[in-house]
Amino acid sequence: MVPKRNPEVVWRLEKGIHEMAWDKARKDEEYEDLGVLTLMVKGSIHQLNLVGAEIWTRINGINSVEKIAAEIGALFGWEAVEAHDAIIEFLKGIAERGWVEFSEKAAPASPKWKGH
Amino acid sequence: MLTHLASPVTVNWGITARCNFVCSHCFSRLDRSPELSGDDARRVVDILAAQGVMFLNYGTGEPLLRGDLFPLTEYAVGKGMKVTMNSNGSLIGPAAADRIREAGFHSVGISIDSADPGTHDGFRRMPGSFEKAVGAARLLRQRGIPLSVSSVVCRVNHRDFPALVSLAKELGAHTIDLHNFKCSGMGGLNKERLDLSPEEWKGFYEAAVPLRRSEKGIDIAFDDPILSLLGEEEQGKLVAGSVCGKLSLYIRPDGEITPCGFIPVTIGHILKDDFGKVWNDSKVLAHLRTKAAAGKCGGCAKFSSCLGGCTARAYAVHGAWDAPDPHCWLGD
Numbered sequence: 190m191v192p193k194r195n196p197e198v199v200w201r202l203e204k205g206i207h208e209m210a211w212d213k214a215r216k217d218e219e220y221e222d223l224g225v226l227t228l229m230v231k232g233s234i235h236q237l238n239l240v241g242a243e244i245w246t247r248i249n250g251i252n253s254v255e256k257i258a259a260e261i262g263a264l265f266g267w268e269a270v271e272a273h274d275a276i277i278e279f280l281k282g283i284a285e286r287g288w289v290e291f292s293e294k295a296a297p298a299s300p301k302w303k304g305h
Numbered sequence: 306m307l308t309h310l311a312s313p314v315t316v317n318w319g320i321t322a323r324c325n326f327v328c329s330h331c332f333s334r335l336d337r338s339p340e341l342s343g344d345d346a347r348r349v350v351d352i353l354a355a356q357g358v359m360f361l362n363y364g365t366g367e368p369l370l371r372g373d374l375f376p377l378t379e380y381a382v383g384k385g386m387k388v389t390m391n392s393n394g395s396l397i398g399p400a401a402a403d404r405i406r407e408a409g410f411h412s413v414g415i416s417i418d419s420a421d422p423g424t425h426d427g428f429r430r431m432p433g434s435f436e437k438a439v440g441a442a443r444l445l446r447q448r449g450i451p452l453s454v455s456s457v458v459c460r461v462n463h464r465d466f467p468a469l470v471s472l473a474k475e476l477g478a479h480t481i482d483l484h485n486f487k488c489s490g491m492g493g494l495n496k497e498r499l500d501l502s503p504e505e506w507k508g509f510y511e512a513a514v515p516l517r518r519s520e521k522g523i524d525i526a527f528d529d530p531i532l533s534l535l536g537e538e539e540q541g542k543l544v545a546g547s548v549c550g551k552l553s554l555y556i557r558p559d560g561e562i563t564p565c566g567f568i569p570v571t572i573g574h575i576l577k578d579d580f581g582k583v584w585n586d587s588k589v590l591a592h593l594r595t596k597a598a599a600g601k602c603g604g605c606a607k608f609s610s611c612l613g614g615c616t617a618r619a620y621a622v623h624g625a626w627d628a629p630d631p632h633c634w635l636g637d
Contacts, residue, residue, distance in 0.1 A: 199387055201357045203311040227310060229359060232480060232526060234314060234543045234552065 192257075192280055192289045193250035200228040202242060210239040214265075230288060240265065244279055251295045254280065312356040312584055315553040317566055319365025320346065320374070322558040326367070326393050328429050330457050330499055332490035332567050333365040338559035341576075343373045347380055349556065349575050354384035356580055360411070363390035365558060365566065369401060375408045382409035391416065391455055394441030395434060402444040412451040414482065415442045419461070420468035428461050439476065446477040454478045459486040459499040463509045467516060473523060480524040483513065485632065488621045489567040503634035510535055531630055533610035546612025550593040554584070564593055567617035592626050599627035601636040 206225055213220035224236030226245055237245055243264060247257045254276060262272030283289050322336040341349065353361060361381055368374055368390045378388050391414040397405070405413060415438050419425045422435035429435075445452050454473035458466065466483060473481040485506070488496040501509065510527070514537050517525040530546045544551040549565035556562055562573045562583055572590065573583035584590070593616055598608045613619060614630025622631045 199359050201359055204357060205311050206309070224310075227314060227359075229314060232524060236543065 190254045190291050190293065191250060191252070191295045192248045192254060192284075192291055194245075194248050195230075195288050195290065198228050198230050198288050200226060200245070202226050202246070207239070207242065210242075214239060228288070230286070240275075241279060244276060245283075248289060250292075253295065310552065312358055312581065313552060313554045314358070315360040315362060316353055316358050316556060317362045317364050317553060318349070318556045319558045319566065320363050320368055320377070321366040321371045323370045324366040324393075325370065325395060326429055326431050326434065328491065329495045330428070330459060330486060330492045332487060332492055334491045336365070336490070336558065338557055338561070340371070340558040341560055343377070345560070345576060346373065346377050349560070350377065350381045350384060350386070352575060352580050354381070354386055356584075359387060361386045361388045363388070367393055367396065369396040375404050378408040378410060387411035389414065392441070393429065393431075393434065394438035395431070397437075397441035397444060399444060402441070402448050402450070405445065406448045406450050410450060412453055412479070413445055414453040414455040415445070416455045416457075417442070417469070417472065418456045419465055420472040421465065424461055424465070428457075428459075439472075442476040442478070452476065452478045453480040453482060455482045455484065457484050457486055458501075458509060460501060461499070463501055463505065466509075466513055470516065470520060470523065470525060474520075478523060480526055482526045482528065485527070485529045485615070487567045487615075487617055488631075489569070489617060493621060501632075503632055506531070506632045507534075507634040510537075529615065529632075530611045531614040531632055534607055534633065534635060545610055546596065546614070547593070547616045549616060550587075550590040564590060565617055568620055570620075589626075597627050599625065600629045601633075602627075602629045605635060607635065 203225055206223055210220040210223045210225050221238050223238060225239045226237040226242035228235045228237070240261065243261055244257060247260060258273040258276040261276055262269055267275070280289060284291065319333060321340045322333055322338055324334065327334060369392055381388050388410055389412045390410065394415045417425060417435070417438045418428045425435040426432050442452055442454070454476065456469055462469070470481055486492060486500050488500060492499065510532060513525070514535060549568065554562055554564065555566045556575050560575045561571045562575055563570055564572065570589060572587045596612050598605065598613065602608050602613050613627060614633050616626055618632060619628040619630050620626060
């Protein structure tokens with residue numbers, strides 16, 4: 190299963206705050222309440238914390254849920270099953286909001302142009 | 306979630322103070338400041354793009370009076386910004402609508418204050434302006450350009466909004482912004498004639514909020530912090546109280562930065578000061594982000610959600626950031 194971002198969602202990583210959250214995470218300090226990534230959807234504004242931001246930035250229509258879960262698990266030191274379940278739950282939540290949709294196959298990663 | 310943004314999400318930019326209308330409520334009609342040159346305007350875009358500003362909204366005067374509007378917009382869009390504008394629609398014919406589409410505008414807001422042409426024309430003090438605004442809206446939609454309808458709620462139209470919402474839907478608008486009247490600029494001069502009493506504002510919102518819930522196919526936006534008095538939190542708003550200085554900033558035609566267009570207090574200059582420092586270190590912005598309950602707000606259970614309501618209105622009427630919103634109907 191491959192998640193793909195809704196192109197109508199406008200987003201950015203919060204410069205400085207992203208780095209601050211990682212600094213806290215590495216020091217085992219609380220980072221979960223920091224808004225690291227800001228999204229604007231149909232006039233509504235939302236924020237994701239560090240984990241949400243790291244998942245969001247890996248959603249590209251190519252990476253599968255399994256690949257994202259493996260990377261996030263490795264980043265935060267989670268067990269594979271724990272990471273997979275957490276990512277699935279997160280993705281379901283944002284899919285219900287219409288921020289992502291799922292497809293069975295990844296979009297082609299190769300260039301669409303042809304050389305002459 | 307702790308919400309301090311690295312930079313504003315939206316910058317409202319008065320790229321020109323010139324306008325071909327003289328509306329009774331306009332906050333900027335008395336603004337005589339010169340506008341930035343084309344080169345300086347591109348520098349503004351560079352600065353905002355580098356800071357990660359997501360949305361750039363042209364307002365203040367009539368943006369289409371600015372000769373370099375389209376190349377400037379293409380430049381900003383090329384930098385990854387979503388560019389929108391508010392226009393009275395009078396200068397949007399087929400050719401301008403084509404250029405608006407080509408330039409890559411994310412959405413265009415057309416000012417329509419009433420579904421009744423006479424009421425709109427009277428408020429805008431421009432005969433025939435309703436017809437032009439509606440015509441502009443249709444031209445934009447014919448080209449697939451996302452449209453919003455922008456209205457200023459005041460004495461002349463506060464009971465007519467259902468028809469206005471229907472018109473906006475018929476025109477294909479994705480959103481109708483029912484802006485509350487602000488007593489800044491010409492609005493300050495015409496406050497007695499145009500503003501509603503607090504009880505009338507309450508009546509307006511009590512009637513309009515249910516319509517927002519029931520209406521399908523169009524978003525009805527109010528962007529008024531005193532909505533929380535009705536227990537009606539703006540969904541996805543992220544911050545309590547006014548968004549000015551928390552999610553957005555305003556740049557005047559001459560480059561001066563203010564918290565919002567309705568607050569005529571300069572906190573820096575976009576080309577002379579470090580924009581990031583202004584956003585992070587301005588004492589005025591710090592105050593707006595941490596307002597204290599003053600006057601009747603003291604002890605009010607709603608203060609934590611409304612933060613004293615609209616700071617621009619409070620400042621315009623009372624000259625103090627922490628003063629209660631003059632539209633607030635509680636505790637009078």
